[in-house]
Amino acid sequence: MEFIKSASNSRIKAVARLKTTEGRRESNTFVAEGVRIVLDAPVAPIEVYATEDHEDVLRKFEGIANTFLVSREAYEKMSDTKSPQGVLAVFSRPNVEVKIPDSDHAIVLDGVSDPGNVGTIIRTAGACGFGDVYLINCADCFSPKVVRSSMGGVFRVRLSVGDVKSVFDALKEKNFTIYSLDMGGENVFECKAKLPCALVVGSEARGVSDYTRENADGVLALPMVNDTESLNAGVSASTLMYVIKFSNK
Helix, strand or coil: EEECCCCCCCHHHHHEEEHHHHHHHHCEEEEEECCCHHHHHHCCCCCEECHHHHHHHHHEEEEEEEEECCCCHHHHHHHCCCCCCCCEEEEEECCCCCCCCCCCCEEEEEEECCCCHHHHHHHHHHHHHHCEECCCCCCCCCCCHHHHCCCHHHHHHHEECCCCCHHHHHHHHCCCEEEEEEEEHHHHHHHCCCEEEEEEECCCCCCCHHHHHCCEEEEEEECCCCCCCCCCCHHHHHHHHHHHHHCCC
């Protein structure tokens, strides 16, 4: 186990660069931060970094990954959080080319730009069996905030990133029924979605893209009272996934 004190160390600088989209793409790696996320990841990390108060975590990865005990200053250089947790790991970035779905339930993020929403949707998809997650013009699914918000969900679903036509073509190749989420759609509690199916959630500002509006097979909505205008994209998508998965019998 190597000790790194200086924030100017080349390894520390390399990990710090993974906070940028360019850095992640160049190295084909990304960072996951937090004790639980790192320990619970179903794939082995390449490198693990921790401060002295988390040396026990490093011990668990000896022989599995390169481990580094670092000073607080060095850790803060790598961390993306205001209150660093003291443990982070570098993982290989999986292939995110658009893939034909491997499950009966998929979620499509069509222009969701808020990292917190992207992470929440990925987390919920993993929890309720939406095994394929497609991202179109969204926040980078491997940015530190998305990974953190997903609570390790990025490891538990198949992620695909591409343009809207390639995503729809992949879904249609497996005869998926595609539903967009919109206020003017059919009450999700009063319809029976056809399986296999995909739900498309758009950005809060613009909703789904014109291509989705023109090519989706149906439109679903959550009923709301008290003149509520809309729900957060992460909340809407998460609720719809649970309804479709567990109430659509």
